[in-house]
Amino acid sequence: MRPRDAGIAALALLALASASQAQAPSHYGIGRPATPAEIAGWNIDIDRDGNNLPSGSGSVAQGHEIFDAQCSACHGAKGEGGLGDQLVGGQGTLATAKPVRTVGSYWPYATTLFDYIRRAMPQNAPQSLSNEEVYAVSAYVLNLNGLLPADATLDAAKLKTIKMPNRGMFVGDPRPDVKNPACMSGC
């Protein structure tokens, strides 16, 4: 038994003894403390406000090079899609018979782009890009969608300011939204 466990177990026994009957302990003394360094190493979550975005930056031009080398095989030379999702275009199609959901037409938050590329892309080698490279690729995908100038450089502060075109189009869950009258005969 580790020292922390032993201490908590002893406390729990004391608590049980004083209560004079069996009760579930308020906690079990299971697990060990997670250190700030361990948490920092694993916590790669970026929320919609850009909290936890790392330092560093990357330019559209750098992102173009990385995209050509590591992304275009699946997503197309200009993000038009292929083996992987279409990333560009589709604006104005969401309310039509053929909606095209892309980063530019559908994604509500630009910060999610950094989060997702860093954790899951490229598919054959996720978490292999440096933070600078992730900023650069994010910048290029935003540029392809007309959301960042070609000479721009992206960092945490800049990424937080980018407002995605479809930002205001998400609503809550209104279900149950469909009613079946449950007819039994003569339907």
Add this chain to the structure above:
Amino acid sequence: MTKNQTSDSVRPIASRRRFLRDGGALMGGALAGSLAGGEAVAAEPGAENLPPNVPEWMKSPGDPMGSQLYGTPSPFEKNVVKNIPKNLKQYISASGRTPLQDLDGIITPNGLFYERHHGGVPTIDPAQHRLMLHGLVDRPLIFTMDDIRRFPSQSRIHFLECSGNPVYTKPYGKTASDLVGLLSCAEWTGVSLKLVLQEAGLQAGAKWVIAEGADAAALTRSVPIEKCLDDAMLVYSQNGERLRPQQGYPLRLLLPGFEGNMNVKWLRRLRVAAEPTYSREETSKYTDLMPDGTAREFTFYMEAKSIITRPSGGQRLDMPGFREITGIAWSGHGKIKRVDISVDDGKSWQEAELQEPVLTRALTRFRLPWHWDGKPAVIQSRATDETGYVQPTLAELLGVRGNNHFYHNNAIWPWLIAADGEVTNAAA
């Protein structure tokens, strides 16, 4: 190949050789018999094993004990396998379906449980797996798998269903598996998530828990704290054995009744937060597009649904007469209250019998005795759950949500039985 597999594959071949050797003589005998008796008796394959003969498998000992250290189905069931779509663009982020029409009862065998992965199936050594719990907690903690198994355990039976099961647009699937095979049900064993969160101590403002998988997608979903403190579980076993790798070995999140994607597999991290993380999965993917271009987000619950699995698409009724109609019903909102069945294309409905146990957020098996008169018929089932919600028709769903909705299609699905007994998708 292991010795056990060899044993499996050799036996049918040996049987087939015996059939080829003996078949000629048998056919000759049957022909002679039919001439003598004046009536045509078709020689059935393997008739040497039918009455009045003694079957060959009684004339010598079978496989010895230990010929299979982990049992597998009979070689005659080799076609009952996961339904994997052909010609997908890629198979790293893909899904495989449960063959619902070939199964009985409510429990899905572990080897046939549906799969959906976004970065392939990782091979994780449980000794090297850790669960980190941090964020708005008093004591950020790291757990080993041994730690997790020290907590008080519980076992519960729940279904799991992908929210894209099926999509709203054609082509519609041919079989029950094609249509709603991203659905399975198991007995899950693990620890109440509430106990683990209490171990770390929730702080004021804790409204969401962000769950992350240890796969190549590091798949991330946000779960409301109410669900985490209700019936959410951290699961390490499924139908009595440790989770299969495809189901998140060694540890997964289980959120009974919530869409499959949120039940994060290979769970490695839980971050308690005031807000959702707005991950790619919960913004750009698992959101429901409406006809006006708005999209519903955080649509967690799987609403009441049912499907007839027998007779169902791809099957054939070989003759008129008695048929049991059976299928499965389920609801993310609780127990199934009743299932109605129509055998006249929806003109009238009658209540089916529900097989006990009827469990919360679990598959429920229903049955109706039926006599097929040999004429074309359209059969379908309609589930009602304990909240009073009634499973809608596809037309009713499309009328509200439109063709672009993609997720959470819980429509009634009719099967057409033709005069020749062939069963097909009536909506296809």
